[in-house]
Amino acid sequence: MKTYLIEITLNGEKRKVEVTTRETLLDVLRNKLDATEVKNGCGKGDCGSCAVILDGKAVNSCLTLALQANGKEVVTLKGIGNEEKPHPLQKSFVEHGAIQCGFCTAGMVVSAKALLDQNPRPSRDEIREAISGNLCRCTGYKKIVDAIQDAALEGKS
Amino acid sequence: MPGKPKKETFSKSNYRIIGKPMPRHDARDKVFGKTKYAEDHAIPGMLYGKVLRSKYPAANILSIDTSNAERLPGVQAVITAKDIPNNENVTRFGQTHSVGGFEGLYRVLADKKVRFMGEAIALVAAETQDIAEKAIKLILVDYEAFSGVFDPAEAMKPGAYQVGESESNVICSYKVRKGDVGKGFSRSDVIVENTYRVPFQDHAYLEPESGVAWIDDDGVITLQVSTQVIEHFREIAEVLGLPHNKVRVIGTMIGGGFGGKEDITVETYLALLTWKTNRPVKLTYTREESILSHSKRHPYIMKYRTGATKDGKLIALEAELISDAGGYIYLSPWVLLYSTVGATGPYDIPHVKVDSHTVLTNNTFSSAYRGFGVPQVCFAYESQMDELASQLNLSPLEIRKKNYLQKGRALATGRVLDHYVAFPETAESALAALGEQSRSKSSAERIGRGIASSMTSYGRMVFLHDTSRSYVSIEMDGSVTVRCGVQDLGGGQASSLVQIAAEVLGVPMEDVRVYIADTALTPLAGTTTATRQLYMSGNATLKAAREVRKRILRKSAEMLEARPEDLELWDRKVVVKEAPDRIISLASVVKACASDGTQLYNVAQFNAPFRELIDFKTGQGQVFPDFTFGSHAAEVSVDIETGKIKILKLVACYDVGQAINPLSVEGQLEGGTVQGLGYALTEEIILDKGVTLTPSLSEYLVPTSLDVPDVQAIVLGSGDGVGPFGAKGIGEPSMVSIAPALANAVCDALGVRVFDLPLTPVKIVNALKKS
Numbered sequence: 014m015k016t017y018l019i020e021i022t023l024n025g026e027k028r029k030v031e032v033t034t035r036e037t038l039l040d041v042l043r044n045k046l047d048a049t050e051v052k053n054g055c056g057k058g059d060c061g062s063c064a065v066i067l068d069g070k071a072v073n074s075c076l077t078l079a080l081q082a083n084g085k086e087v088v089t090l091k092g093i094g095n096e097e098k099p100h101p102l103q104k105s106f107v108e109h110g111a112i113q114c115g116f117c118t119a120g121m122v123v124s125a126k127a128l129l130d131q132n133p134r135p136s137r138d139e140i141r142e143a144i145s146g147n148l149c150r151c152t153g154y155k156k157i158v159d160a161i162q163d164a165a166l167e168g169k170s
Numbered sequence: 171m172p173g174k175p176k177k178e179t180f181s182k183s184n185y186r187i188i189g190k191p192m193p194r195h196d197a198r199d200k201v202f203g204k205t206k207y208a209e210d211h212a213i214p215g216m217l218y219g220k221v222l223r224s225k226y227p228a229a230n231i232l233s234i235d236t237s238n239a240e241r242l243p244g245v246q247a248v249i250t251a252k253d254i255p256n257n258e259n260v261t262r263f264g265q266t267h268s269v270g271g272f273e274g275l276y277r278v279l280a281d282k283k284v285r286f287m288g289e290a291i292a293l294v295a296a297e298t299q300d301i302a303e304k305a306i307k308l309i310l311v312d313y314e315a316f317s318g319v320f321d322p323a324e325a326m327k328p329g330a331y332q333v334g335e336s337e338s339n340v341i342c343s344y345k346v347r348k349g350d351v352g353k354g355f356s357r358s359d360v361i362v363e364n365t366y367r368v369p370f371q372d373h374a375y376l377e378p379e380s381g382v383a384w385i386d387d388d389g390v391i392t393l394q395v396s397t398q399v400i401e402h403f404r405e406i407a408e409v410l411g412l413p414h415n416k417v418r419v420i421g422t423m424i425g426g427g428f429g430g431k432e433d434i435t436v437e438t439y440l441a442l443l444t445w446k447t448n449r450p451v452k453l454t455y456t457r458e459e460s461i462l463s464h465s466k467r468h469p470y471i472m473k474y475r476t477g478a479t480k481d482g483k484l485i486a487l488e489a490e491l492i493s494d495a496g497g498y499i500y501l502s503p504w505v506l507l508y509s510t511v512g513a514t515g516p517y518d519i520p521h522v523k524v525d526s527h528t529v530l531t532n533n534t535f536s537s538a539y540r541g542f543g544v545p546q547v548c549f550a551y552e553s554q555m556d557e558l559a560s561q562l563n564l565s566p567l568e569i570r571k572k573n574y575l576q577k578g579r580a581l582a583t584g585r586v587l588d589h590y591v592a593f594p595e596t597a598e599s600a601l602a603a604l605g606e607q608s609r610s611k612s613s614a615e616r617i618g619r620g621i622a623s624s625m626t627s628y629g630r631m632v633f634l635h636d637t638s639r640s641y642v643s644i645e646m647d648g649s650v651t652v653r654c655g656v657q658d659l660g661g662g663q664a665s666s667l668v669q670i671a672a673e674v675l676g677v678p679m680e681d682v683r684v685y686i687a688d689t690a691l692t693p694l695a696g697t698t699t700a701t702r703q704l705y706m707s708g709n710a711t712l713k714a715a716r717e718v719r720k721r722i723l724r725k726s727a728e729m730l731e732a733r734p735e736d737l738e739l740w741d742r743k744v745v746v747k748e749a750p751d752r753i754i755s756l757a758s759v760v761k762a763c764a765s766d767g768t769q770l771y772n773v774a775q776f777n778a779p780f781r782e783l784i785d786f787k788t789g790q791g792q793v794f795p796d797f798t799f800g801s802h803a804a805e806v807s808v809d810i811e812t813g814k815i816k817i818l819k820l821v822a823c824y825d826v827g828q829a830i831n832p833l834s835v836e837g838q839l840e841g842g843t844v845q846g847l848g849y850a851l852t853e854e855i856i857l858d859k860g861v862t863l864t865p866s867l868s869e870y871l872v873p874t875s876l877d878v879p880d881v882q883a884i885v886l887g888s889g890d891g892v893g894p895f896g897a898k899g900i901g902e903p904s905m906v907s908i909a910p911a912l913a914n915a916v917c918d919a920l921g922v923r924v925f926d927l928p929l930t931p932v933k934i935v936n937a938l939k940k941s
Contacts, residue, residue: 091202094202142875
């Protein structure tokens with residue numbers, strides 16, 4: 014199958030990768046760029062586990078073709094912060110107990126980050142709206158909403 | 171034994187870590203994307219596995235032609251039943267202790283009858299995922315399709331289509347007999363009688379089933395897999411015809427399980443493919459494949475009849491339960507036993523008659539799911555309680571308060587409750603926390619409230635003779651290592667062991683390293699099921715850590731010239747309580763122990779109470795170690811024109827004995843409540859003649875953040891559990907009583923009752939039309 018060389022900026026780093034027309038951004042991130050923090054929960058855009066920020070907007074990477082990301086900036090959970098420089102959202106998720114199995118966490122933090130970038134002081138309803146495409150089967154959402162609200166109050170997003 | 175506290179040198183009043191809301195030790199790795207789940211593992215040179223599944227729910231397999239698939243370049247193995255050393259494994263129930271009259275057939279690949287749509291028929295391993303998928307399509311299966319049977323009540327009738335090869339469709343039946351229900355009903359002033367139905371529920375964990383397998387340098391088949399039960403290594407070995415110690419299972423952090431990763435999923439397929447090819451193999455299900463092929467919560471048909479005196483005292487309860495086991499037995503007999511014992515709920519009833527049956531059909535098979543048969547009966551008995559209350563002009567709380575079991579009273583099965591029973595306070599607190607009633611905002615909106623209570627066991631059935639083991643050691647620098655074969659579902663199973671070891675050994679949580687879920691390296695701790703890990707492995711870890719603590723204090727006493735009981739161990743130091751200047755570091759005590767040969771590790775085993783099998787003629791006997799008691803309260807708004815339900819307030823109040831980590835307990839209560847809310851309102855695997863109509867998360871609707879209000883969790887601590895520090899289990903109990911609380915709230919709002927879950931708008935509008 015014919016492949017194309019694309020370049021994406023993944024968490025601030027320029028990466029070149031050969032992709033086919035069929036491959037999704039999720040496939041390429043997980044299988045070719047070692048970004049396994051991006052999770053595959055359904056492959057159909059129903060669960061939000063694979064959410065990444067593509068040029069400033071949260072998208073489901075399973076519904077985005079890799080070719081569509083050519084020349085664009087992709088931010089995953091690992092690009093939002095790390096142990097040395099944690100993002101307030103990451104600290105807040107840990108402190109609030111907003112993480113149980115953790116499989117939805119990557120997508121949740123990504124959606125929350127995209128929200129706070131647009132709306133630094135969201136209401137609880139706005140937070141619920143922003144993460145409504147991200148399913149969580151463990152927490153019942155309350156502690157996730159608490160965590161996002163608290164991170165927003167910190168105002169450092 | 172209850173009521174006799176063990177002598178301790180540290181007491182509840184000065185717990186430093188136990189009972190404190192602690193960020194979980196595993197949360198940091200998860201939030202930085204460092205945790206590896208099963209599918210994140212890749213092994214150089216690995217192949218990709220794929221499963222061929224039946225397209226019919228009921229058929230004979232006449233022939234399978236794999237030759238075209240085998241010829242496809244890149245295909246390394248095609249496996250059908252004939253290639254498997256032991257394709258069928260018949261087990262007597264009970265993992266370590268053979269009990270009961272039931273045999274469970276585990277069949278790796280179908281080779282005779284196909285019993286449900288999606289049943290595995292053949293396996294492929296290929297160089298790429300694409301090739302594996304192509305190869306599957308090249309396998310030709312010749313079927314003789316049958317009409318099948320899809321309704322368990324139909325399947326019970328003589329002459330019904332036979333789902334299996336030789337066995338009866340009725341897998342097993344139980345009875346509970348107490349008193350004389352005939353007399354009981356004749357003395358009742360009010361009798362309510364109805365039939366309740368509940369649907370298939372999918373676990374819908376976000377992580378589909380996945381694993382990798384390889385053969386290590388010593389020829390051991392090794393699996394790294396998302397499972398609640400690493401101890402399936404024995405069954406995997408038996409399928410392959412290998413000794414048990416030639417299969418190793420390493421459990422990964424699980425992306426949600428809820429019982430759906432309790433039975434074998436990908437394990438035997440992975441083991442077979444790596445064994446056949448001598449190459450590493452990865453196998454991950456798609457979401458659709460997950461929904462078609464893994465177990466479901468059993469649908470039940472429940473006929474209930476309950477009688478009470480005019481002042482609201484329950485006199486008699488009669489129930490008939492029929493559960494749909496689907497195509498294979500799996501854990502259906504045990505799920506049914508839980509339902510049967512739990513059929514009367516937390517109520518004291520003099521005359522009881524329960525008959526229950528679990529039946530094979532050509533639907534997707536049913537097995538373990540959070541609550542294990544208890545949420546089904548809770549929906550029925552708690553609906554009955556409100557129906558009685560309404561006829562007697564009593565409030566839902568009043569009628570329950572007149573009938574709740576109390577410590578010292580017996581269940582219908584004769585089991586005397588020997589620990590604190592948190593009724594009525596869990597119901598009172600939950601109801602009170604709803605606060606002032608909301609007002610309806612339009613002429614079509616009706617507001618209603620409901621409560622429901624439940625008792626749910628924690629720990630496995632006592633005739634299974636359950637055990638767990640844990641290893642605790644102190645390293646030379648004073649850091650602590652725990653090795654324990656628990657599987658972590660995300661409920662904090664490993665983190666609670668860290669807390670326990672840290673508390674007992676006087677170190678901060680970050681000083682404790684826990685190794686879990688490896689059948690070769692961690693002492694076996696049993697399954698992460700049955701809400702048993704905190705109870706079983708928590709107690710084993712506590713026991714192991716206490717022994718190490720005792721040795722540390724003995725040596726410290728020598729070094730400080732004091733008595734052990736006068737010492738305090740905390741913050742990596744040992745200090746004489748009354749003379750704080752006499753202090754030494756934990757590390758220096760460890761070194762002194764090492765130099766004189768004091769053993770600073772301990773492996774402890776905790777045994778649950780061992781009992782014999784109950785009397786199946788009457789249902790009399792002990793089935794469970796202990797119970798968790800709790801209640802849900804809900805306030806709902808219902809639109810009488812559209813039938814749409816909006817949840818306004820939700821409260822869960824449970825007695826957890828002693829919260830080890832309140833943050834985790836709240837997490838279970840909030841999450842369990844929302845999972846139960848999904849069961850009540852939207853979740854239903856719909857099958858049409860065995861064909862799943864809801865194979866994705868856009869058709870099978872789990873609650874989103876917009877569907878639920880903030881759940882208020884009220885955590886009570888009686889201190890009277892049988893877990894470590896008096897803890898009880900909360901994982902499963904947390905979801906049991908929410909569905910009836912919502913159904914009761916809807917009935918309160920509308921004045922009409924819906925008897926079938928989920929409470930869809932169509933059912934509500936139809937119920938209103940009929941009224």
